[in-house]
Amino acid sequence: MVKLVTLTIDGVKVQVPAAATILAAAGKARVPIPHLCYMGGINEVNACKVCVVEIAGRQRLVSACTEKVAEGMEVLVSSPRALAARRTMVQLLLSQHECDCAECSKSGSCQLQKLAADLGIVEIRYRKKIAERPWDPAFPLQRDERKCIKCFRCVNVCAKVQTMKVWQAQKSGALTTVGVADGLDIAQAPCTLCGQCIAQCPAGALSERDDTQKLQAALAADKTVIALAPPAARIVLAESLGLKKEAVTAAHADSALKQTGIAHTDDGSRASALFIKKEAELLFARLQNKKEGAPPLFSSACPVWSRFLRFKYPNFAKELSPNGSPQQIFGESAKKVSAAELKAKEIYTVSFMPCVAKKGEADAALLDANGAKAVDAVLTPGETSRFLQSFDLKAEVLETSPALASSAAGPAALSNSLVVPVLAALYEKITGQKLPAEKLQTFSSAPGRKDYVLELDSRALRACTVVGQKNAVRLLDDIQSGKAKYAYVEVMNCPALCQAAPQN
Ligand code: SF4
Ligand code: SF4
Ligand code: FES
Structure with missing residues (x-):
């Protein structure tokens, strides 16, 4: 039986387990206590002291994130003493912080900046x-x-x-x-x-790394800029234009980006289709030669996962697909094919992506021995937003823009799993027919894992998609121990599916 205690926080009565911290009790009482360093279960180091509160009858102020509750405790979050101490702590933090907010990419979403403003701090x-x-x-x-x-x-x-x-x-x-x-x-x-x-x-x-200046410079130098703007980028566009994200279409992406001077946009469906075809061909070749118990082919579409595998499981690194990702296929095609089609003097490629690892992927993949890159710049959502805000984009113009030929909601949206289309392409390559629904079973054999069994003539081919790094580690352990056998594995490293991490 969990022992409960009753206390008040700024006059609000609350009952919580005796082992709870004041911060946890305040959360239950819905009394906000400012805090910076605390992340439940991850970072409980009592470093910033911003969560300092007063306890009635006690001389010493305490950190709400580490101090445990007690029966009858009277916590004062906003007493003059607590507020003065909190102001002092924030001023001490600011004394070791370069406040160049005007040129800081976090300005506007910086917790320290907000805290200083909330506490009315105007001088240090x-x-x-x-x-x-x-x-x-x-x-x-x-x-x-x-x-x-x-x-x-x-x-x-x-x-x-x-x-x-x-x-x-x-x-x-x-x-x-x-x-x-x-x-x-x-x-x-x-x-x-x-x-x-x-x-x-x-x-x-x-x-x-901020790549917006590189893109601005390419536009100013009159280079022919071709942009990869997959569905995830549309959400950022929606926010920049004050539109609801459901209302934004590929046409908005196309039109908004063209207003910035970008010559052509690509929603990524062609690159995804080519990636799928190449993966199916590779899988087909491996099936011909595969020995019993051989490790699976690992998709390399998620660059975080590819880096993780190389660092942590180097014995599996050679099983990573050499096909890169749709981003790189887009870049190569834009540099080679589109340059010829457009008769452009110099093509500059930019990709709007939800993930910082895409910058690393673009940096590492050289197009030729002279160091030319397939993708010249990658802009994450924060950069995309800053880039778009530097233009006076007109949403009303966008709404009358013609739709793109290929819908961003097509079958190979970059942010979705590509396993099913790869298996469908493999089935078609082997049988010459479209994949009938009854030939593909799906189920889940472990948390965060989606299994696929593809019925192929006399054989069954197993594949899976795994979301989240912890689940991927469990899968690798299962493969190493022989508990799990797959021919094709796709891992999407981030639990929020290629989106920024949830804030704690
Ligand atoms: S780099 Fe940022 S998260 Fe890391 S200790 Fe410094 S302020 Fe905290
Ligand atoms: S949290 Fe991720 S991005 Fe940051 S240092 Fe660690 S591995 Fe690199
Ligand atoms: S939140 Fe930093 S000490 Fe409590």
Whole structure:
């Protein structure tokens, strides 16, 4: 039987388990307590002290995220003492933070900025002590030491959620900071570019590399810009234009991007269709030669997953498909085919993608020995939004724009699983017929896993789609132990399906 205690928080009575923290009790009582470093079960390090509250009758103020409740406790979140202490704590954080908000990509969504504004802080009473450290400007993930407030969210989300341990606390006392573990340069570290630490950084110290200036420069230089704008990019367009996301179509994407000077847009369905065909051909070839118990072919469409597999399971890395992803196929085709068709002097390709790892994928894949890239720039949703906001886009014009020939809601939408279309293409290649529904069974053999059994003449071919890194690790363990056997595996690393991580 769980022991319950009753307490009040800013006068609101609440009953919670005796082991609960004041922060958890306040959540139940719906009394907000500002907090920065705390992430339940992930980062409970009592670092920022922003959650400081007063307990009636006690001299010492306490951190609500670590202090346990007690019977009859009277918690004061907004008493003059608690507010003064919270202001002091935020001012101390600001004294070690470079407040260049006008040129910070997190401005407007920065938790530290909001907290300072909510507390009415207009000046910092403490002497600024800003530490600096060089960072590789070419790496897709950027870190600005001058903004780090040492909350350790990045350290623990990377280690405990992503299992990668890229970050580590360094030095001690007043000099404590965060850096890449083992003194490595970030380019040498096992970073999958999942973006979770960027999403969790409350102070703008972590961000994606900004590629908007590169795109602006290409437009200014009159290059013929071709853009990949898959369905996920339409959601960002909707927000930029003040439209409801359900109301935005591929035609909006096409028209909005053309208003910026982009010459052509591509919704990705052709590249996806080509990717599917190449995967089916590869799978067909492997089926001809495959020995009993051989490992599956792993799709390489999710670059976070590809990086994870190379870092953590190098024995499986050779099973990664060499077909890359629809993004890279789009880039190669735009550079080779469209350049000839359009008789363009210089083609510049940009891809609007939901994920920072797509930058890493584009950086790594060279088109030729001269270092030319298939995809010149990749803009994540934050960058897409900033890029679009620099133009005066007209939604009313967009609504009368002609529709694109191929719908963005086509069968090979980039953000969806590609296993079924790959299996359908394989079936057609082998039998010469379209895949009938009864030849493909689907079920789930484990959490986050969707299994497919394709009936092929006398054989059955097993494939699966797995969502989430934890579920993918379970699958790899099952494959290694011989418990699971698949011919084709697709992993989508992020639980939110190629979208930003949920905020804690
Ligand atoms: S980089 Fe960001 S998340 Fe990491 S410790 Fe610094 S402020 Fe916190
Ligand atoms: S992007 Fe992901 S893997 Fe890389 S450091 Fe951040 S949390 Fe870790
Ligand atoms: S949120 Fe409680 S100490 Fe940071």
